Amino acid sequence: MKLLDVQELDSRALQLRHRRGHLPQTAVVEELQAAKKRADDAVRDARVVRDDLERVQKKADADVESVKTRRRRDQERMDSGAISSAKDLERMQHELVTLDRRISVLEDEELEVMEQLEAAQTTVTRLETEIAEIDEKLGVALESRDVETAKLDSELASLAAERVPALEGIPDDLLSVYTRLSDKLGVGAAELRARRCGGCNLQLDPAEISRIRGLAADEVVRCEECSRILVRTAESGL
Ligand SMILES: [Zn+2]
Numbered sequence: 178m179k180l181l182d183v184q185e186l187d188s189r190a191l192q193l194r195h196r197r198g199h200l201p202q203t204a205v206v207e208e209l210q211a212a213k214k215r216a217d218d219a220v221r222d223a224r225v226v227r228d229d230l231e232r233v234q235k236k237a238d239a240d241v242e243s244v245k246t247r248r249r250r251d252q253e254r255m256d257s258g259a260i261s262s263a264k265d266l267e268r269m270q271h272e273l274v275t276l277d278r279r280i281s282v283l284e285d286e287e288l289e290v291m292e293q294l295e296a297a298q299t300t301v302t303r304l305e306t307e308i309a310e311i312d313e314k315l316g317v318a319l320e321s322r323d324v325e326t327a328k329l330d331s332e333l334a335s336l337a338a339e340r341v342p343a344l345e346g347i348p349d350d351l352l353s354v355y356t357r358l359s360d361k362l363g364v365g366a367a368e369l370r371a372r373r374c375g376g377c378n379l380q381l382d383p384a385e386i387s388r389i390r391g392l393a394a395d396e397v398v399r400c401e402e403c404s405r406i407l408v409r410t411a412e413s414g415l
Contacts, residue, residue, distance in 0.1 A: 180355060181408050182343045184366040190336045191363060197329045202322035209315045216311060220304040227297040234294050237287035244283060248276040351397055355406055366406040369398070372414040377403035390415045 251269055260266055344352065358365035367376030372386055379402045381389070389398055389409070398407040409415065 179343060179345075179347055180351065180366045180406065181368055181410075183340065183347065183355070184359075184364065184408075186336050186340050186343060187359060188364060190333055193329050193333050193336070197326060197333075200322055200325055202318060202325055205318045206315065206322055209311055209318055213308065213311045213315065216304055216308045220301060220308060223297065223300045223304055227294065227301050230290060230294040230297050234287065234290045237283065237290050241280060241283045241287055244276055244280050248273060248280065251276070348395075351406070354397065358405060362403070362405065364405065366408055367400065367403075369407040369409050369413040369415075371412065374400040374403060374405065374407060376400060376405035379403070386415065 251273055254260060255266065255269055255273075260269065347355075355365040362376070364376055367374055369375070369381070369389075373380050377400060379400070381401075385401060389407075392398065394409075398409065399405065400407050
């Protein structure tokens with residue numbers, strides 16, 4: 178009977194739509210998108226740390242330069258011979274020693290910041306490489322998913338095209354019952370085969386079999402257990 182042909186097409190379409198909705202490629206894409214999100218967040222944080230250290234390093238460098246400038250000026254004044262007082266000379270010598278010590282401390286601090294900055298830049302570079310790798314994998318995964326989806330869409334389109342002639346001759350009321358049951362149960366019509374319902378696999382009792390035997394061929398028979406439309410064939414055991 179034609180309704181079973183329609184059911185066969187609808188079952189295949191249902192499977193295809195299920196596959197379309199549960200593609201392994203989609204899971205891969207989602208996993209990669211999540212990894213990309215994590216890496217994007219991490220690189221944003223790492224850039225903030227690096228940029229902060231860059232500012233600290235510039236400041237430290239300016240501090241060193243400023244003390245060095247002052248020291249150079251003092252040295253020039255002393256070298257020029259403009260200071261004649263022994264006491265003033267001694268005071269300036271003392272200041273030069275203090276400035277040298279200060280320069281040394283500031284340079285050590287700057288060096289430490291530069292090491293931190295280098296480590297921060299390494300982290301940023303590592304994350305940027307990671308993101309580029311993820312992007313590449315994501316591109317491949319998206320393409321694979323799209324190819325598979327397009328393949329399934331084309332199979333679904335052929336099934337829909339086959340369905341049109343398969344529907345011809347099926348009474349409207351039967352079709353509307355079938356559609357309602359299909360929406361609810363997935364499978365709306367089942368073959369009655371060897372006295373069993375092909376939908377729920379339950380065996381029909383002899384009284385029901387004998388009742389069905391007495392029905393006209395165009396009468397719609399429903400399974401008492403699962404409500405599906407039972408399609409009678411030569412193998413029904415009636
Ligand atoms: Zn049934």
